[in-house]
Amino acid sequence: MKSWKVLLVDDEKEFVSTLAERLRLRGIQTNEAYNGEEALRLVADAEPQVVVLDVMMPGMGGLQVLERIKHDYPNIEVILLTGIGGTKEGIEGMRLGAFDFLVKPLQIEELIQKIGAAIQKAGGGQLD
Amino acid sequence: MGKITAGVTHDIRNVLAVIRESAGLLEDLLLATNDGSFPPREKFQAVLARIGKQVARGVDLINALNQFAHNPDQPTAQIDINQALDQLVVLSQRFALSKRVSLKAIASDRPILLSCDPVKLQMIVFQGIDLLLHVVSAGAAIEIRPIAGSYGNVRVEFSSKGAEEVEPHRLNDAVALPLWEALIACAENFDATLEQGVPPVWFAIVLGCHDK
Numbered sequence: 001m002k003s004w005k006v007l008l009v010d011d012e013k014e015f016v017s018t019l020a021e022r023l024r025l026r027g028i029q030t031n032e033a034y035n036g037e038e039a040l041r042l043v044a045d046a047e048p049q050v051v052v053l054d055v056m057m058p059g060m061g062g063l064q065v066l067e068r069i070k071h072d073y074p075n076i077e078v079i080l081l082t083g084i085g086g087t088k089e090g091i092e093g094m095r096l097g098a099f100d101f102l103v104k105p106l107q108i109e110e111l112i113q114k115i116g117a118a119i120q121k122a123g124g125g126q127l128d
Numbered sequence: 129m130g131k132i133t134a135g136v137t138h139d140i141r142n143v144l145a146v147i148r149e150s151a152g153l154l155e156d157l158l159l160a161t162n163d164g165s166f167p168p169r170e171k172f173q174a175v176l177a178r179i180g181k182q183v184a185r186g187v188d189l190i191n192a193l194n195q196f197a198h199n200p201d202q203p204t205a206q207i208d209i210n211q212a213l214d215q216l217v218v219l220s221q222r223f224a225l226s227k228r229v230s231l232k233a234i235a236s237d238r239p240i241l242l243s244c245d246p247v248k249l250q251m252i253v254f255q256g257i258d259l260l261l262h263v264v265s266a267g268a269a270i271e272i273r274p275i276a277g278s279y280g281n282v283r284v285e286f287s288s289k290g291a292e293e294v295e296p297h298r299l300n301d302a303v304a305l306p307l308w309e310a311l312i313a314c315a316e317n318f319d320a321t322l323e324q325g326v327p328p329v330w331f332a333i334v335l336g337c338h339d340k
Contacts (some may be wrong), residue, residue, distance in 0.1 A: 012142045018149040025156050056138060083134075083141050083194075105145035105183060108152060 004119060005029045007046060009039040009065065010054035010081065022108055028115070036060025040068055043076065050099075050118045052111065054081045055089045063093060070097040077118035081106065133197030137190045144186050151179040192218040199246035209240040209274045209282055209335075212249060217272065220257050228266035231257065234273040242282050242335060248318045249335070255314045256286050256333055259307040263298050263330070264288045281336045287329040299330070 006023060010016045011034055020030040031046045033039040036059060043051065051069060055062035066078050080093040080101035090101035099118045102111060155176050158169060166172075192215045199205075213233040224231035242249075253272070260270050268290030275283045299308045311333075315322050321334045 012146065014146045015142060015149060018146065018153050022149065022153050022156055025153075025160065083138050104141050105148040105187065108149075 005048045007031045007048040007051045009033045011057045036065040039065050050115050051078045053078055066096050077122050079114050137194045140190050144183050148183045151176050205246050206241055206243050210235040213272050216253050227261050230269040232271050234271050236274050240274050240276045252314045252318050255311045260286050263304045283332050283334050285329050285332045
C-alpha cells in the first residue's frame with residue numbers, strides 16, 4: 001500500500017487538478033494549492049512528504065514558499081517546476097534547499113520517479 | 129524583447145502542460161478500462177498519441193523562440209554555433225515548409241564557440257536561409273553546416289541536395305540578386321566574408337573571431 005503524501009502547488013488550476021487526479025489514480029495521496037499562502041496552510045495541515053512547487057506564481061513566488069518550507073519544515077522535500085528559461089531559478093532553488101527541479105510541461109513518470117527519490121531521502125517508503 | 133517573450137512563452141508552456149496532463153489523464157482512464165467495452169479505444173489512443181506529439185513540437189518551438197528572444201540581451205556573447213544554427217532552423221521551418229523544401233542544420237563533430245554579436249549572427253544566417261529558399265526548387269533538401277577554421281574563424285556552408293543541380297549563377301537572377309546583395313550588406317555589417325561555393329555548396333559565410 002503506497003503511503004506517499006504529496007502537495008501540488010501551482011496557480012494554473014486546471015494543470016494542478018488534472019495532475020492531482022493522475023497521481024491519485026496511481027495511489028498517491030495528493031492535495032492541491034493554487035497560491036503560496038494556501039500552500040503554507042496545507043503544509044501545516046496535511047503534512048505532505050513532498051511538495052511539487054511552481055516557481056512562477058503571482059503574489060508569493062515559489063522560491064519564497066520554498067524558503068519558508070525549508071525553514072519551518074526542513075524534512076519536507078520540495079521539487080520545483082520551472083520553464084526552460086527558468087533554469088537559473090532551478091539552480092537558485094537547489095541552493096535554497098530544493099530536492100530537484102523539472103521543466104514544464106513535465107512527464108508524469110519522471111515526476112513520480114523524483115517524488116520517490118525525495119521520499120527515500122526523507123526516510124519514507126518505496127513505490128510498490 | 130527577451131522579457132516579453134519570456135512572459136508569453138511561460139504562459140504557452142502552461143497551456144501545453146494542461147494539454148499534456150489532460151491527454152495523459154484520458155490515456156490513464158482508457159488503460160483502467162482495458163476490458164474491450166469501449167469500441168473506439170484504438171482511435172482514442174491514436175488521437176491521444178497525436179496530441180502528445182504536437183505538445184512536444186510546441187515545446188521545441190517555444191524553447192527555440194525563448195532563446196532567440198534573449199539573444200539581444202548582450203551585445204557580445206560566447207555563442208555555440210551549432211546551437212545557434214539549430215535554433216534558427218527550428219524557427220525557419222514554416223518558411224521551408226511553404227516552399228516544400230527540407231531545412232536542416234548539420235552539427236559539427238565538436239562544439240564550435242564564437243565570441244560575437246548574437247543578433248547580427250542571427251540576421252546573417254537567416255539572410256542566407258532566406259536567399260536559398262528563393263533559389264532552390266521544391267523537393268530540395270537544404271543543409272547548413274559549420275566548419276571550424278584554423279584561426280578561430282567559422283565557415284558556415286549552405287548547400288542543397290535534390291532533383292535539380294546547384295547552379296550558383298542563379299544567385300544573380302532577378303529573384304535572388306536583391307537577396308544576395310542584402311546578404312553581402314549583412315556580411316559587411318558583421319565583418320564576415322561571403323564565398324561562392326562548389327556544388328552542392330551554394331555559398332559559405334565566413335565568420336571571424338572578435339577581440340573584446
